[in-house]
Amino acid sequence: MSVGKKAELLAPAGNKEKFYTALRFGADAVYLAGKDFGLRAYSDNFTNDEIACCVDYAHKLGKKVYVTVNIYAKNADMKKLPDYISRLADAGADAVLVSDPGVFAVTRKTAPGMPVHISTQANTTNGDAVAFWAGLGASRVVLARELNIAEIKEICDRFGGKPEIETFVHGAMCISMSGRCLLSDYFTGRGGNRGECVQACRWEYEINEVGKKGGGLTVAEDARGTYFLNSKDMNLLASINKVIEAGVDSLKIEGRMKSPFYVASVVNAYRRAVDSYYAAPDGWAVSPLLENELRLTSHRQYTTGFYFGDYDRQCYETSKPEQTGVFAVSVIESGGGYVLAEQRNRFKKGDRLQVLSPTDDFLKEFVVEEMFDENGIAVDDAKIVQQKLRIKCPYKLEKYDILRK
Secondary structure, three states: OOOOOOOOEEEOOOHHHHHHHHHHHOOEEEEEEEEEOOOOOOOOOOOOOHHHHHHHHHHOOEEEEEEEOOOHHHHHHHHHHHHHHHHHHHHHHOOEEEHHHHHHHHHHOOOOOEEEEOOOOHHOOOHHHHHHHHHHHOEEEOOOOOOOOHHHHHHHHHHHOOOOEEEEEEEOOOOOHHHOOHHHHHOOOOHHHHHOOOOOOOOOEEEOOOOOOOOOOOOOOOOOOOOOOOOOEEEEEHHHHHHOOOOOEEEOOOOOOOHHHHHHHHHHHHHHHHHHHHOOOOOOOOOOOHHHHHHHOOOOEEOOOOOOOOHOOOOOOOOOOOOOEEEEEEEEEEEEEEEEEEEEOOOOOEEEEEOOOOOOOOOOHHHHHHHOOOOOOOOEEEEEOOOOEEEOOOOOOOOOOEEEE
């Protein structure tokens, strides 16, 4: 089987550590937000100067940075928008993601040379909508999550990469139409379409009969109740070949609010899976080792979403996230048989740690025999949060590599 241009692997970055982690583990491009206009207001996000530094760093690696400007803006927002777009253009951002037609128009007017990607918030569910945005000058469209694989392929075949087509392949799924949900605003006054979503769709609910006292009315199959609005997390690792073969140009991972451990684990798994597919596409199957990687980091129960028609399998029985791996330390540097690292979770001398790295040291293990604090004092129990430790390690690791339990 011959395959065309290699699909881009696009990773989330909620702060600088996640940005550098995503690139370290193989992302081709990263999407992030400034302090305004993005849909993850409670992520750390980036100042204008930080965006410029990130763009410069990524470009030196031959990689790209896209900036989300995908809120549904109000009049007060629009007054600040031209200056912000100008700053992004000056910083060399590779594209901005928008969903609001007004934001799109101002962006095109302010920075005509700036590529514009249409966010999934725009609910693009058909080829004519793609053509509409392309006709206005959009260079990429992120399709709505509600499409199945056949519908995605039909759109990709129609446009042949002009505009490019991007789809989500991993992460949390909004329960409302591609994320345009009113629940967060209704319950808490925090607008989901303005970056302040509290994920009310992932709360647990009971039905109470009007006028009846004595608690909720059980309507579910089990004693825990029914969770009407929840969705499992998307996971297309085992089917990434089908997404690529459909003609998708960019494979998007959700998770700007997730941890560096999540970013490293998920990007590493998809990078290795995508590369292995392109190396030998005929008869490709994902490695069980990579599938296990996605169980090690925090996630809810997994689903393939709407891709293959399993619509009834998206609700889950519990809203509690699952995680089997423990993020022990983040590596700062290594040398002389030791790594300097920052503690993230408690571990002890004698524990066995495993390497999470984009190199051939991935999955190698060792027992912690010696570790010292910054003053050279021996440490048996690493229980101080973010303590700097020098740990005896047989592998030469690099900054942002991870040791896990």
